[in-house]
Amino acid sequence: MSSLQRIAWRPQLPVADRLRRLVALALTSGRPVALWRLPGAQHPRLCLSLKVDAAYVGLPPALESTAPAGFAFFPFRDSDHNPPLFFPADLFFDLARPEEILVSPSAAARLPELRQRFAALPTATELPWHVSQQPIPTPASQAQYEALVAAGVDAIASGTVQKVVSSRAVRRQLPSNFDALEAFEELQERYPNAFVSLVSAPGVGTWLGATPEVLAEITEDHVFRTMALAGTQPLLPNLTPATAAWAHKDLEEHAMVARYIVNCFKQLRLREYDERGPRTVVAGQLLHLRTDFAVHLDQVPFPTLGTDMLRLLHPTPAVGGVPKQPALDFLRRHEGYDRAYYAGFLGPVNLPDVGVARLYVNLRCLQLRPQEAILYAGTGLTIDSDPAREWQETELKLRTVGAILHE
Numbered sequence: 001m002s003s004l005q006r007i008a009w010r011p012q013l014p015v016a017d018r019l020r021r022l023v024a025l026a027l028t029s030g031r032p033v034a035l036w037r038l039p040g041a042q043h044p045r046l047c048l049s050l051k052v053d054a055a056y057v058g059l060p061p062a063l064e065s066t067a068p069a070g071f072a073f074f075p076f077r078d079s080d081h082n083p084p085l086f087f088p089a090d091l092f093f094d095l096a097r098p099e100e101i102l103v104s105p106s107a108a109a110r111l112p113e114l115r116q117r118f119a120a121l122p123t124a125t126e127l128p129w130h131v132s133q134q135p136i137p138t139p140a141s142q143a144q145y146e147a148l149v150a151a152g153v154d155a156i157a158s159g160t161v162q163k164v165v166s167s168r169a170v171r172r173q174l175p176s177n178f179d180a181l182e183a184f185e186e187l188q189e190r191y192p193n194a195f196v197s198l199v200s201a202p203g204v205g206t207w208l209g210a211t212p213e214v215l216a217e218i219t220e221d222h223v224f225r226t227m228a229l230a231g232t233q234p235l236l237p238n239l240t241p242a243t244a245a246w247a248h249k250d251l252e253e254h255a256m257v258a259r260y261i262v263n264c265f266k267q268l269r270l271r272e273y274d275e276r277g278p279r280t281v282v283a284g285q286l287l288h289l290r291t292d293f294a295v296h297l298d299q300v301p302f303p304t305l306g307t308d309m310l311r312l313l314h315p316t317p318a319v320g321g322v323p324k325q326p327a328l329d330f331l332r333r334h335e336g337y338d339r340a341y342y343a344g345f346l347g348p349v350n351l352p353d354v355g356v357a358r359l360y361v362n363l364r365c366l367q368l369r370p371q372e373a374i375l376y377a378g379t380g381l382t383i384d385s386d387p388a389r390e391w392q393e394t395e396l397k398l399r400t401v402g403a404i405l406h407e
């Protein structure tokens with residue numbers, strides 16, 4: 001049950017300024033704020049939490065309709081440095097319906113004060129985005145990354161793992177006059193089919209991204225959905241999804257993710273899932289192999305399937321590896337930097353529609369620092385991986401979110 005209440009809201013301000021001021025309202029008082037645009041949607045949405053402490057949680061969130069409404073922001077791996085978060089929704093603003101706002105009971109009780117603070121905020125100031133207190137990761141040089149790939153291939157050859165997804169971080173200077181809200185807008189325009197997000201929270205910093213990968217969804221029609229997304233090639237001018245041919249390496253890399261998902265269903269003893277694929281899909285300037293999985297929740301006796309699958313799935317072999325624990329151990333030992341929220345997951349739960357949850361893997365993302373951005377990208381390794389090609393693939397993936405870092 002959502003306890004959010006709909007109220008009319010007609011400040012004398014253009015819609016974009018309302019959004020900017022709501023973000024300012026959160027940031028100037030040290031609170032978390034999440035903005036997102038669903039794949040294919042025309043307008044973004046915003047969730048603001050009034051209680052910072054309420055955001056820190058342990059387990060991945062419950063996805064049932066009885067669970068609280070809010071926005072999940074989970075790291076690749078739990079740690080004191082990268083806490084798993086769920087921002088309970090106190091204010092929800094949908095730019096498709098700019099004349100209203102949804103508020104929680106505690107926000108409703110404070111409406112006069114919130115309205116006053118909102119009205120007093122200057123529109124044109126620079127926004128005080130949250131900054132992570134964690135050290136900036138040391139970027140891997142090409143030689144270092146290729147050595148990591150070679151170590152991954154060795155671990156596969158020796159039988160320690162079957163697949164592992166190595167990754168790296170890159171530092172880029174921010175362009176002069178960089179504005180995170182304008183960058184969020186540009187990501188929406190460039191990638192209409194991605195889940196585009198801008199999340200800023202105390203202890204977490206500020207993250208921007210445009211991901212193609214669903215981790216766990218429960219849709220309006222009561223269908224649980226997830227996908228295997230792995231296998232990459234550039235979308236070259238004379239190529240279409242229909243004409244793309246795939247190397248054995250990509251097919252194998254993809255099949256391991258699909259098998260892992262099937263095994264998660266098996267662990268829950270669920271047989272009634274629909275599997276479609278693999279097919280070729282476009283994500284920005286890249287092509288991926290994708291297999292879609294769906295379960296009609298009204299037709300199976302698994303009321304908590306969404307929550308159970310989420311807890312089994314993360315991190316999938318599209319970002320970790322197979323078997324899971326040895327692959328994660330390999331990454332901890334060899335990767336040489338902290339992924340933080342890259343390859344974690346994020347998205348709204350019961351917000352605004354009760355019974356609907358949309359969680360995505362945090363890929364093609366960057367972290368904002370005062371003068372620079374930290375970009376992240378990884379590649380799935382198999383026994384056939386060539387270090388130079390894997391480096392090249394990370395370069396291509398970095399271009400997705402990197403496209404917004406121009407003068």
Ligand SMILES: C=C(O[C@H]1C=CC=C(C(=O)O)[C@@H]1O)C(=O)O
Nearest residue numbers: 229230231232318377378379380
């Ligand atoms: C790990 C990333 O992508 C994953 C998703 C799609 C294709 C992938 C691949 O082909 O390696 C990765 O598994 C990333 O973008 O950083």
